[in-house]
Amino acid sequence: MKTTFYDMEKLSAFLASKKTLLGRGAIAQAGQEAKKLAAGKVLVVTDAGVVKAGLVAAVEESLRREGLEVGVFDGILPEPPARVIDQCADAFRQGGYDLCLGLGGGSSLDSAKMVAALAANSGSVLDYVGLDMLPKKGAPLVLVPTTAGTGSEATRVTVLTDESDNTKKVVFSDYLLPDLSILDPVLTLSMPPSVTADTGLDALVHAIETYVSVNTTPYAEILSLQAIAMIARHLPQAYAKGGNLLARYNMLFAANISGSAFASGGLGAVHGLAYVLGTEYHMAHGRSNAIMLPHVMAFNLSGNLEKYANIAEAMGEDTLRLSPYEAAAQAVSAVRSLMEAVNVSGRLSDYGVSRDDLPKLVQGGLAQARLFVPNPRDLSEADVEQIYAGAF
Numbered sequence: 396m397k398t399t400f401y402d403m404e405k406l407s408a409f410l411a412s413k414k415t416l417l418g419r420g421a422i423a424q425a426g427q428e429a430k431k432l433a434a435g436k437v438l439v440v441t442d443a444g445v446v447k448a449g450l451v452a453a454v455e456e457s458l459r460r461e462g463l464e465v466g467v468f469d470g471i472l473p474e475p476p477a478r479v480i481d482q483c484a485d486a487f488r489q490g491g492y493d494l495c496l497g498l499g500g501g502s503s504l505d506s507a508k509m510v511a512a513l514a515a516n517s518g519s520v521l522d523y524v525g526l527d528m529l530p531k532k533g534a535p536l537v538l539v540p541t542t543a544g545t546g547s548e549a550t551r552v553t554v555l556t557d558e559s560d561n562t563k564k565v566v567f568s569d570y571l572l573p574d575l576s577i578l579d580p581v582l583t584l585s586m587p588p589s590v591t592a593d594t595g596l597d598a599l600v601h602a603i604e605t606y607v608s609v610n611t612t613p614y615a616e617i618l619s620l621q622a623i624a625m626i627a628r629h630l631p632q633a634y635a636k637g638g639n640l641l642a643r644y645n646m647l648f649a650a651n652i653s654g655s656a657f658a659s660g661g662l663g664a665v666h667g668l669a670y671v672l673g674t675e676y677h678m679a680h681g682r683s684n685a686i687m688l689p690h691v692m693a694f695n696l697s698g699n700l701e702k703y704a705n706i707a708e709a710m711g712e713d714t715l716r717l718s719p720y721e722a723a724a725q726a727v728s729a730v731r732s733l734m735e736a737v738n739v740s741g742r743l744s745d746y747g748v749s750r751d752d753l754p755k756l757v758q759g760g761l762a763q764a765r766l767f768v769p770n771p772r773d774l775s776e777a778d779v780e781q782i783y784a785g786a787f
């Protein structure tokens with residue numbers, strides 16, 4: 396790896412869970428750890444799919460073994476509506492709970508973060524949308540991911556749906572960082588291959604976007620490049636053989652450090668241009684990001700040839716005798732190969748998106764222009780149109 400010189404004049408922050416337990420069987424520690432956080436009664440915040448997969452049992456068992464009372468709220472929905480988060484927060488307040496444990500994918504973890512926060516801050520989640528709007532830290536918070544993608548357990552963000560105008564809203568607050576994250580790869584074994592692929596590619600997008608972001612930090616650069624290398628090696632294995640625990644472990648770890656990286660380093664145009672695919676075509680978050688990733692990367696290359704070449708190397712490409720541009724371009728082909736290995740097409744036409752929808756896509760992409768700011772290359776409206784057009 397090349398030596399990197401960091402800019403000491405640029406202030407950077409590192410965000411992560413206060414404590415993280417990582418390893419097979421880590422979930423057995425949930426009870427003891429919850430007790431350290433002074434819990435007597437724990438609300439598990441999750442969704443029906445997680446319950447059906449039998450994943451709540453292991454958590455409950457560990458909590459009850461330590462004499463803790465446990466309740467389960469399993470009504471979290473994808474792209475969680477504010478209404479459901481508020482309902483869950485009411486259940487927490489009225490049930491006399493003193494610790495919130497989020498269990499599941501990004502939606503359950505994001506919701507649990509706000510439920511804990513609303514234990515100490517009155518009103519609705521919608522009252523706290525924006526940056527640093529929460530005045531107080533909430534109840535103790537433990538997050539347990541069952542997918543390897545969002546990295547939500549390492550970020551200070553909750554994304555929710557405001558049903559009044561059907562838009563996504565975001566709460567940013569240091570108080571949303573958990574007191575404890577438990578990363579147990581056994582809990583991710585039941586993910587079907589397509590979910591493994593989509594969530595794993597979401598983690599890859601987080602890592603790549605953060606690594607090349609103009610807002611990246613020394614911590615974010617180190618963590619994201621390491622995550623890219625791990626995902627390139629282990630995502631195909633986790634996809635091919637869902638029971639491969641070592642691959643699952645590496646993916647869970649990689650998603651977590653990607654989360655820490657983007658929590659401080661920020662995202663970019665891939666998330667910006669993918670957003671409309673989620674709202675208009677109801678594609679999973681990870682899938683829509685994966686579709687846009689190679690197209691945005693190809694556009695971005697000239698913005699930072701050296702970093703894209705480093706990505707190519709991290710993904711196992713041999714760039715030794717290549718020109719800087721050729722070396723950078725290897726990163727795009729490596730991503731395309733990885734997507735092929737996990738059966739994810741990067742062509743919009745394969746998802747029923749019509750070329751006639753191009754103006755709608757461009758409009759939707761431009762609406763997320765705030766995410767173009769940290770992108771390594773500026774985007775004009777014509778660029779946005781060209782990127783979408785090239786994705787068919």
Ligand SMILES: [Fe+2]
Pocket residue numbers: 545597600601666680684
């Ligand atoms: Fe994402």
